[in-house]
Amino acid sequence: MALKTPDDLSALMSISPALAELNFERFQDWDLPFTRANARPAVLAFNGDTYIGLDAAATFSERDYTHAQKVLRILSGLHGVLRPLDLIQPYRLEMGSKVEHPGGDDLYSFWGDRVTDALNADLVTSPGSPVLVNLASNEYFAAVQPDRVDARIVTPKFLDAKGDGDYKMISFFAKRARGAMAGWIIRERIKSAKALVEYDGAGYRYDQVRSSADEPIFLRRTDA
Numbered sequence: 561m562a563l564k565t566p567d568d569l570s571a572l573m574s575i576s577p578a579l580a581e582l583n584f585e586r587f588q589d590w591d592l593p594f595t596r597a598n599a600r601p602a603v604l605a606f607n608g609d610t611y612i613g614l615d616a617a618a619t620f621s622e623r624d625y626t627h628a629q630k631v632l633r634i635l636s637g638l639h640g641v642l643r644p645l646d647l648i649q650p651y652r653l654e655m656g657s658k659v660e661h662p663g664g665d666d667l668y669s670f671w672g673d674r675v676t677d678a679l680n681a682d683l684v685t686s687p688g689s690p691v692l693v694n695l696a697s698n699e700y701f702a703a704v705q706p707d708r709v710d711a712r713i714v715t716p717k718f719l720d721a722k723g724d725g726d727y728k729m730i731s732f733f734a735k736r737a738r739g740a741m742a743g744w745i746i747r748e749r750i751k752s753a754k755a756l757v758e759y760d761g762a763g764y765r766y767d768q769v770r771s772s773a774d775e776p777i778f779l780r781r782t783d784a
Contacts, residue, residue: 561638561653562587572657583652594647601625602634603644609732610695613739613762616644619747628746633679635700637667641678656699668703676705683711691753693745695738714753714774716741718764721781737762737778 564572564587570580591598599605603616603625620628625645634642637653653659653667661670683690690711694701706713718737719727740761750756756776757766764778771777 561651561659562590572659573652573654575652579652586650586652590649594649596647599647599649601645602636602639602642602648603628603632605648605650606634609735610697610739610742613736614743615740616743619743624746627749630685632742632746633682635675635696635703640671640675640703654699655703671703673705673708675703676708679704680708680710683709686711688751693742693753693756695742697735697738712753712774714756714776716756716759716776716778718778718780719770721779723781723783727779727781733780737764 564584566577566580566584569575569583570577573580573583575583603611603614616625616628628644632644634644635655636642636648637655637657638651639646639648642648655667658666659670663669663672679692683692692709692711692713694704694713694715696704716738717729718734720730720733721727741756741759744750744759744761745756753773757768757771759766759778762780763782764780767777767779770779
């Protein structure tokens with residue numbers, strides 16, 4: 561990434577020249593090793609909608625951060641898999657980016673088995689029957705090989721409706737809801753997939769009729 565020009569980055573990420581220049585400078589300014597002086601914990605470094613929903617800075621206690629380090633994993637186009645307290649420096653590189661490399665032409669082929677292998681290594685330490693609660697977007701979870709994951713995978717879905725309209729997934733709201741559920745799982749020390757149905761954050765309610773065991777559905781209706 562450090563070899564790419566601002567124009568390369570603008571085309572690769574479909575971003576403005578100003579953002580491309582900013583991220584060019586970020587890749588040029590990487591300073592190793594990462595320390596508390598030049599980097600931030602990953603869970604506090606991202607500012608997308610999912611991390612706004614997670615709201616770790618405002619809602620996590622010291623013990624919550626310690627617990628999150630054990631149970632939460634962040635998928636990253638640049639780093640593969642991160643723990644919440646892993647130090648990172650600012651960057652922009654979405655998992656779906658078409659980055660050419662010797663082994664292929666995108667980040668999915670670059671990461672290959674490594675993301676799944678890293679998750680499996682962590683799942684080994686999970687007590688009881690391990691469960692992977694997938695709160696990632698489709699773009700990021702595509703880096704995982706579900707048939708190789710050594711755990712049951714549960715993927716909550718969040719649907720919204722206005723007035724008498726039909727329920728549907730609205731990306732902006734779903735991203736924040738996924739982050740909020742991740743925060744709830746950590747703060748409440750949720751230890752089983754069955755307990756997920758108790759989630760009622762941001763006005764969402766579990767819908768048993770629409771749900772399956774591995775795809776619990778949460779609905780929210782707002783005024784038109």
